[in-house]
Amino acid sequence: MPETNEALHDRFLALSDPPSEGSIVDLGCGAGPALAAFARRHPKAQLIGFDREVESLAKARDRLRGHSGPVKLESADLREKFPLDAASVDAVVSSNLLECLPDPTLFLREVHRVLRPGGRMVLSHSDFDSLVVSGAPVELDRKVLHAFADDSPPWMDSSDGRMGRKLPGLVAASPLVRTHVETLVTHSAELSGHAARRVGDIRGALRSTARRGCGRVDTVEVEDWYAAVQQADAEGRFFFAEMAVVVAAHRV
Numbered sequence: 001m002p003e004t005n006e007a008l009h010d011r012f013l014a015l016s017d018p019p020s021e022g023s024i025v026d027l028g029c030g031a032g033p034a035l036a037a038f039a040r041r042h043p044k045a046q047l048i049g050f051d052r053e054v055e056s057l058a059k060a061r062d063r064l065r066g067h068s069g070p071v072k073l074e075s076a077d078l079r080e081k082f083p084l085d086a087a088s089v090d091a092v093v094s095s096n097l098l099e100c101l102p103d104p105t106l107f108l109r110e111v112h113r114v115l116r117p118g119g120r121m122v123l124s125h126s127d128f129d130s131l132v133v134s135g136a137p138v139e140l141d142r143k144v145l146h147a148f149a150d151d152s153p154p155w156m157d158s159s160d161g162r163m164g165r166k167l168p169g170l171v172a173a174s175p176l177v178r179t180h181v182e183t184l185v186t187h188s189a190e191l192s193g194h195a196a197r198r199v200g201d202i203r204g205a206l207r208s209t210a211r212r213g214c215g216r217v218d219t220v221e222v223e224d225w226y227a228a229v230q231q232a233d234a235e236g237r238f239f240f241a242e243m244a245v246v247v248a249a250h251r252v
């Protein structure tokens with residue numbers, strides 16, 4: 001099974017289908033993995049990425065250094081009006097950003113404003129409230145996974161572990177025309193690859209929230225959960241599944 005990002009980027013490419021020298025914007029681009037996938041397929045495309053974290057933008061800049069088309073990577077707060085002209089871009093993609101924004105409807109209105117008529121948007125969001133991690137005793141498992149779905153670290157202005165399942169409805173209620181909805185499920189019976197990274201994210205995020213004196217689990221519960229997950233893996237009982245919801249839409 002391809003790694004999560006690889007499968008998702010294939011869907012971004014297929015569903016956004018930009019002209020080969022068109023402009024593609026990744027909103028909340030992080031270290032630029034999706035833009036790098038567009039660069040490989042469309043070596044002359046104009047690639048634009050916005051994120052608030054300058055460290056991530058520096059990594060994206062390194063990653064896109066050899067791209068032959070124009071590249072623009074800038075710091076921007078995507079809770080506000082995007083630093084783009086109206087009707088100026090061919091495709092917009094974004095993954096796992098929307099739950100961080102207090103007003104997703106404003107974000108979708110902005111996407112509508114900056115897309116050219118006929119331009120396409122593809123959004124993806126994991127539904128963190130339906131993560132499956134088999135290993136720990138059921139009560140501890142529910143407690144930890146629900147605490148992660150509701151976790152709101154300082155870098156997020158808001159959090160919504162159910163954003164994945166809400167995505168189709170939010171896009172349907174926006175000025176864009178929703179054209180496609182699908183799910184992408186990553187699963188693994190081994191604690192490796194994406195499963196190991198996500199389990200590590202859960203452990204790291206909840207430990208740091210507990211250390212700030214917030215959240216619903218303490219560090220001992222987090223470590224007990226992590227030890228049980230590792231034990232399950234050693235005994236061949238581990239299972240992991242994460243569902244991302246992918247929604248495509250266009251501007252008329």
Ligand SMILES: C[S@@+](CC[C@H](N)C(=O)[O-])C[C@H]1O[C@@H](n2cnc3c(N)ncnc32)[C@H](O)[C@@H]1O
Pocket residue numbers: 027028029030031033050051052053056076077078079094095096097100101155156157
């Ligand atoms: C979960 S990461 C996803 C990164 C990337 N899209 C990916 O899928 O690998 C969310 C990203 O959104 C960015 N972000 C969160 N709130 C933001 C805001 N208000 N404005 C701009 N970027 C923001 C974070 O800095 C982070 O890089």
